[in-house]
Structure formats: C-alpha cells, structure tokens
Amino acid sequence: MYFSDAHEELRLHIRRFLEKEVQPHLDEWEETTFPDSIFRRFGELGFLGLRYPPEYGGQGGDYFSAVVLSEEMSKAGLGGLAMAVDVQSEMATPPVFRFGTEEQKQKWLVPAIRGEHIAALAITEPDAGSDVAGITTVARRDGDDFIVNGRKIFITSGARCQWALVVTKTDRERGHSGYNLFVIEKGTPGFSVTRTLKKLGMHSSDTAELLFEDCRVPAANLIGEEGEGFKHIMWELQGERMIAAAGAIAGAQRTFEYAMNYAQNRSAFGQPISQFQVIKHRLVDMGTKIAAVQAFVYQTARQWDQGEYPVREISQAKLLATQVAVEVADDAIQILGGHGYMQEFPVERAWRNARLARIGAGTDEIMKEIIAKTYGL
C-alpha cells in the first residue's frame, strides 16, 4: 500500500548491508561509539541521500525510501548509529537543501550525502529545550559576518561533526522573530566542544555540549532568509518527528517479535510461558498497539510525502509511536524477567534507547501542547 517493489528491493539491500557490515560491530560500538568511516560507507552506498536529487549525489527517492532506511536501522538494533544517520539525513541537511543557496548546497549538502562530512543540528540549550522561543544563543551582525555567542547541549554527533546547523537569535528577547540558522564549521575560532555527555542509552552515538564564544561566522553561512529561522526550524522539526515516529514503531515491532519468540521458547511450570493467558494477552496487546500506530504512522508519512504539512498528525504519530515503543520494551523486559534486565539480552538496550524518543525532537508534553493548539484548545 505504501511501499513499491523498488522499496522492498532497497530494503533487502539495506538489511544485508547492516547484517554484514554493521550488526557484528554494534556491541563494540556501544563501548567505543561508532567510527566515522561507517558514515562514508553509508554515503558510498547512497543511504545518506536516499531522497535528495541526483544532482547533489542523492538517489532521487521519495519519503518512503527514507522510511525504509529508518525502519531497517531500527529492526537491526542500530540505536545511536541510527540516530546519528537520521540527524544527518533527516534533520541537519534538510534545511540546507530546502532553504540554502546553490553554493551552500554544494559546500555542505553534497559532502554530507557522500558521508565525508558528519553533520549535527544544534537547537537545545542548557536552559531552553522544549521552549525553543527561549533560546539565548545570540548572533549579532558585524559587517559581512555574524558574531555568535551561546551554548548548545545534547547535540548528537556534536563532537565528531564537521559542521553544525545552529539555531540563533539576534537578541535575547523572547518571541519568534530574529531567528537565524547558521552552518558553523568545526575549526571556526570561538566554536568549541566543551564536553561529551554520558547517557542512559544510545551509547554508540556521541552527544556533546557546544560553546560559541565570539564566534565569527560569515553571513554566507546563513541558511534561509534572515530573520525567518523560527519558521524554518519549525518545518525541520516536522520531518524530525516524522522519522522519529517511523523508527520508533519499527523498533517496537522488533522488540515485540523478540519477546514473542522468547515466550514461545521459554518454559516455566511445565509449559511455554506464551501459553499462560497473562503473557499471551500481554503479547496481543503489544502487537495490537503496534499495528494500529504503524498504520497511522504510514498514513501520516504519506501526507508528508505528498507535500502536505500535517502538524497535528505528525505530532500525534510521534507522541504515540514513541510511547508505544517504550511500553513495548518495558513489557518485553517483564516477559523476559531476569534475562530482560541483563545486557546479554537485547530488550534492556531497546528500552534505554527507546526512552530518549519521548524527550528528543519535542517531549510528550510539547507534542500535546501542539496537538491541543490544532484543536483550538
């Protein structure tokens, strides 16, 4: 209904690539984080530009090709690496593609699609995450440059990135005006990584705090129209939430299948535990929730693919899919019992990784505020 046979063929190639070249290293990368070279490999195979046009090195696919990648990464348990790939292809580069000039696209989009540049997106600050209107990173014009001052936190790929798309304001006043998005390259004087952060999950990705101190950024690095950054970043967030929903529900499906298989093979009191009604019904609830949310995620992705701007549905899909992913992972831990709590079984990692998605890209609470607004509440 949503996927053509070309999508399914792509899915098989992605799956085989992940099985062969990524999954064998995942446990190690949980300890060490993944090497930058895996991004070049993703790039070589076209997986970082599935839906960008061929003139920028992209594959010319539709939104569902990005959904296929996101699903397969979730189903293969990529965790932090999947997040970094999504940041690259579905968060940091889309504004450059949509609002950037030809020169900017050649300079930053093309190498990101090839996997030669790793990109980050810097919105959140120590004192402003959900409250995007409350950010205080300031970019003041100075001739042909902007001087950027501020601090960004929880930035995926922040330490390893070649450039970050940074959300700034012209002054510290609250409100939606004076927002500007800049590509700021690593190595620009005044741009430093102050620390990398230890997290509950997503261990294979690096998460950093960035500091901008009188960081002089050429006006040529301004992405989109001056002062229109708020609108641009709101657009970006829709894509970010959409892909988060697609990845979350695919991850839930993987965890569900694992738990179901476990329950059918684990015996207690003389029979497979899947035959106990309490376990059986729990599995049924997990599968049913996933099926319903999956259908809604696809329906919303189709709207997004067709160029609609369905803010309510995207927020609902993100809210529900990420909640269900956490619930399913929690159920799976319960079904596995002590094994579920152990690192040698995959469900505790699934829970730790899934938990982030109810916070990142807009918390549950912010999703509800947005949805409420669309109802006129």
Next chain:
Amino acid sequence: MKIVVTVKQVPDPNSSHVLEADNTLGRDKEVVLDPGDECGIEEGLQLKEAHGGEVVLVSMGPERAKDAIRKGLSMGADRGILITDESLSGADAYLTARALAAAIKAEQADLVICGTESYDGSTGMVPPILAELLGLPQLTFAKKVEVDGSKVKVNRQTADGHMVLEATTPVLITVTAAIAEPRYASLKGIMAARSKEVKQLSLGDLGVESGERAETIESMADAEARKAGAVIEDDGTAVDQIVKFLADAKVL
C-alpha cells in the same frame, strides 16, 4: 567487451524446499537470484567497469524469473534475456544448455560467465555443455579473472592452491563464490533497472526443439542423519578406549 552472465532463479536458501511429484523443485516458494550468480554478475560488472562494454544477463525459467534478472539489473547490468516456455518445465541440463546457447550465440559475446553450479540443481553440467555448444574454450572454477585485450587469464581454484589458465576470447568461464563480493544495489540502480530491457524469448523464437529429455530424476533421498556419537564415561579406562576408537577409525 560484451559480457554475458547466465543467471538462475532458485528457491530461497533460507526457506524449506518442497519437491513436486516428478521430483522437480516446487517453485511456488520464496525464490531469489542464485547467490552464486550474484558473484558472477559482480565479476562481470567489475570487468565492464575496467574495460568498458556491456553486461547482458541471460536466464531460463518461468516468467517470474524476470525478478532475478531485475535484481542483476539493479546491481548495474545493462539488459536481460529471459527464455521462458511451457515445454521447458523440468528441463534437464542438456536442454537448458541448448536453450541458453541459442540465446547467447545471437549475442556474440566476448566473455560468458557462469556460476560453477546452480544452488538448487547442482549438476554443474550446464556451463561445460554450453561451452561445447558455443564452441568456446572453458576456464572453470575461476577465483580470479584478468583480461588483457583478447587474452583472458584465470586462477583456477584447486584443493591446495590454484593453477593459472589462459585462453583467447571468446571464452566461457565458470566462477566460484570467491571471485567477487556482490555489491549492494543503490536506490538509483534499483529504479533505473525498472526501465532496462528484459527481452522474453520462447523456444520457437530461438529455433530450439525441446525434444526428449536426456535425463530424468528417478528418486531423491535425504542425506543420512548424523548418528549420535559414543559417550565414554571415565572409569579409569577412558584414555585406552579413546585411543582404540581413533585407531579403529584409522586416524592414529
């Protein structure tokens, strides 16, 4: 250089197989491009990338075998030919080779690449018969191929190393899985494959008579299940028992 690669659609190695009443494989199961052929296609593509030319995939099978050809086209092959005909159902190696030979002859290929044997039939007879029918020298069990003008040099896999063989084009080679790691198709390649030509030919188109089968499969039997080994409890004589066991097996 024009390169023909023979490809076959086979039951998915990851699914269980069902035999029909006439001992042929049931094909309503999940089917895939023969994994061995993917290696042949990869080698063909690498040779084309190095020397220019065209890679043509030739297959024989039911209409759905087009999917197997399509997969090779996604990897980058240029076009495909599918020989499909009711009367080819259950074809033996000789008829298969005659049909393939008729289609390949018309292509005037410089190089014909075949897998050593198909994953399902495993007769290993089609490539040699094909070489004979086409009047081509055959370089078999190649794990490496080098082309220099009209010279084709291969390393033939042997039990304890390899031998180097050389022939002049046109030539048929059979390749082992060690020849090349098949590439992942890109989405661009997959979409481009949708508009590549796959010509469908019947035996009539090729002027081939199906004739009597030279071979039929009389029966099939499963390999004998591995017997449980002997368990030796150590009552002080275990070492002697094990030594005797190894001596009886003539490994000592």
